[in-house]
Amino acid sequence: MHELALTGKMLSLVLSEAEKHQARKVTKIKISIGELSGVIEECVAYYFQVAARDTIAAGAELEFAKCRATLFCPNCGRKFAKKPRDFNCPVCGGLSRLTGEGRECFVESIEVE
Amino acid sequence: MEIEIGRDLFAHEAELAAANRRLFKEKGITALNLLAAPGAGKTSLIRKTVPLLKYSVAVIEGDPASSVDTDLLNSLGITAFQINTEGGCHLEASMVAKALESFQPKPGTLLIIENVGNLICTAAFPLGESIRMVMVGASEGDDKPFKYPDIFQGADAVILNKIDLKPYVDFDSERFRRGIRALGDQVPIFEVSCKTGEGLAELAEWLEQRVDQLWKEG
Numbered sequence: 001m002h003e004l005a006l007t008g009k010m011l012s013l014v015l016s017e018a019e020k021h022q023a024r025k026v027t028k029i030k031i032s033i034g035e036l037s038g039v040i041e042e043c044v045a046y047y048f049q050v051a052a053r054d055t056i057a058a059g060a061e062l063e064f065a066k067c068r069a070t071l072f073c074p075n076c077g078r079k080f081a082k083k084p085r086d087f088n089c090p091v092c093g094g095l096s097r098l099t100g101e102g103r104e105c106f107v108e109s110i111e112v113e
Numbered sequence: 114m115e116i117e118i119g120r121d122l123f124a125h126e127a128e129l130a131a132a133n134r135r136l137f138k139e140k141g142i143t144a145l146n147l148l149a150a151p152g153a154g155k156t157s158l159i160r161k162t163v164p165l166l167k168y169s170v171a172v173i174e175g176d177p178a179s180s181v182d183t184d185l186l187n188s189l190g191i192t193a194f195q196i197n198t199e200g201g202c203h204l205e206a207s208m209v210a211k212a213l214e215s216f217q218p219k220p221g222t223l224l225i226i227e228n229v230g231n232l233i234c235t236a237a238f239p240l241g242e243s244i245r246m247v248m249v250g251a252s253e254g255d256d257k258p259f260k261y262p263d264i265f266q267g268a269d270a271v272i273l274n275k276i277d278l279k280p281y282v283d284f285d286s287e288r289f290r291r292g293i294r295a296l297g298d299q300v301p302i303f304e305v306s307c308k309t310g311e312g313l314a315e316l317a318e319w320l321e322q323r324v325d326q327l328w329k330e331g
Contacts, residue, residue, distance in 0.1 A: 002201075002202055002203055002234040002237060002238070005201075006122050009122050009125060013118065013120060013122070014118075017116055017118055018116070021114070021116055023114075023116075036263045037237060037263075038233040038234055038236065038237055069262075082262075085259065086259060087259070087291075087292065087295035087296075095291065095294060095295050096295060097295060097296075097298075098262060098266060098295075098296065103123070104121050105122045106120065106121050106122070107118045107120055107122065108117075108118065109115050109116060109117045109119070110115070110116050110118060111114065111115050111116075112114055112115075112116060113114070
């Protein structure tokens with residue numbers, strides 16, 4: 001549900017960047033979402049439709065990319081994508097740590113006319 | 114035309130949290146963010162632990178609606194202030210800053226911020242706290258660290274409440290601890306029961322030491 005707050009922030013950022021470039025219309029927004037960020041694409045898309053209605057970003061296509069969360073095994077030094085059930089290293093079984101990747105919610109770029 | 118932006122939307126939250134950290138310091142208060150799912154026993158923990166602390170304590174209650182918890186704490190003589198998020202799923206740094214315009218704990222106070230009951234959204238919004246405490250009730254299951262890793266990451270203490278229920282809900286302590294250890298290998302884990310009072314003295318002692326240490330560090 002925190003997508004409402006985040007979508008508002010995303011829209012302000014997009015509009016201010018578009019304005020800097022004197023764009024007339026924003027046609028596409030590329031967003032990367034970390035799997036640990038708790039951000040759900042469908043919610044962002046829904047809130048965006050409503051929030052962007054009377055702006056130059058109305059109707060812009062949202063293109064989402066997922067960022068996987070990764071773990072690092074201190075025992076054997078391997079880095080691997082987070083598995084659904086546990087934090088064990090798939091090679092040596094060592095208890096692994098989250099690296100910090102997978103928490104982000106980036107506005108990567110926008111396409112404007 | 115494509116315009117590169119490359120900005121993390123959570124970065125702004127981190128800036129607001131840093132502003133709160135300065136605000137807490139100016140006011141001479143230590144802030145604790147208490148995070149858990151609804152019904153884990155956050156308010157019970159506050160009401161049972163506060164009397165064991167030597168510090169003056171004030172509480173900010175975050176709830177989507179109602180002042181049930183604030184009324185209860187105030188009736189017990191614990192100073193509490195209610196933030197209603199009007200359905201919102203988490204407290205934000207700006208809400209706490211706004212609350213502190215009218216709610217003014219005296220210098221030297223430990224400010225406990227009971228966040229909205231939620232293990233997902235609250236993890237993404239730091240409040241500028243210097244102590245982050247995450248709580249789980251045994252009846253929620255031993256798999257919580259695996260399902261909600263983000264909330265446990267960076268916790269200063271993890272509390273397992275309702276340990277009196279463990280035998281009835283097949284709670285595997287070893288599995289829970291292994292999950293917590295993966296997310297913070299030094300984090301203390303306190304097993305308590307707000308119902309029987311077990312473990313609360315140890316938790317209160319740790320908390321006092323932590324607050325003392327933070328005061329010393331300035």
